[in-house]
Amino acid sequence: IEKAKVDLGDGRISWPYKFDWTMNWGIKLTPPWYSPYANSQVVELSALMFKLTGEDKYRAMAQAATRFITTPMSKGGAEYTIDGFRLPAEYVYAAPPMPNVRVLDGELGVAIALYNAARLLGDSEMLRQSTAYFAGLAMNLEGYLKEDGGLWFASYIENMPEGYGWPMWALLQNAAIITKDRRFTEYARRFTPFVTQRWCEQYGC
Numbered sequence: 001i002e003k004a005k006v007d008l009g010d011g012r013i014s015w016p017y018k019f020d021w022t023m024n025w026g027i028k029l030t031p032p033w034y035s036p037y038a039n040s041q042v043v044e045l046s047a048l049m050f051k052l053t054g055e056d057k058y059r060a061m062a063q064a065a066t067r068f069i070t071t072p073m074s075k076g077g078a079e080y081t082i083d084g085f086r087l088p089a090e091y092v093y094a095a096p097p098m099p100n101v102r103v104l105d106g107e108l109g110v111a112i113a114l115y116n117a118a119r120l121l122g123d124s125e126m127l128r129q130s131t132a133y134f135a136g137l138a139m140n141l142e143g144y145l146k147e148d149g150g151l152w153f154a155s156y157i158e159n160m161p162e163g164y165g166w167p168m169w170a171l172l173q174n175a176a177i178i179t180k181d182r183r184f185t186e187y188a189r190r191f192t193p194f195v196t197q198r199w200c201e202q203y204g205c
Helices: 036-053 056-070 104-121 124-144 162-179 182-194 197-203
Strands: 006-009 012-014 079-082 085-088 152-154
Touching (some): 036 056, 036 085, 036 104, 056 085, 056 124, 085 124, 104 152, 104 162, 124 182, 162 197
Antiparallel strands (some): 006 012
């Protein structure tokens, strides 16, 4: 992780993807391209390493990685807004005034990782950022709701791949537990019939 990080300036670091990625609507991302989801996993890992070792370098890495996530896209970060609500864009590329695509599991994953890291670090600013993302997600969940009660995988209207069903259900439940916001619980309840029996039997629904 230390060797692969990229210093983006202004106290921000990130880890670029190094493969081509052509999205469903035809836009091709070429290396290096960035994602706050990858950053959020390093934030959480670094916070855990700090908790285990007490070494300040891990706290510093978590905070610098968070700054990339919470910096607006227009200023070289990964954050965008919808109706005043702040959210992390899973795919970072120039598409003002908001990303062409929103991916629900990625955005939920970022908010949850920042929350876990904030608790491990005792970082109230990181906790505030996580809370802002949860608020934005709660207020925008309806955009993912299908008429039959299922959920779209992303804002470019793609059906949920089977392998993502249970993880999405679990992310919504995690968000509900963290925030005590019943909207997340309600969407998880609506989505439960769309999680395949095999996944429910293996992991519980």
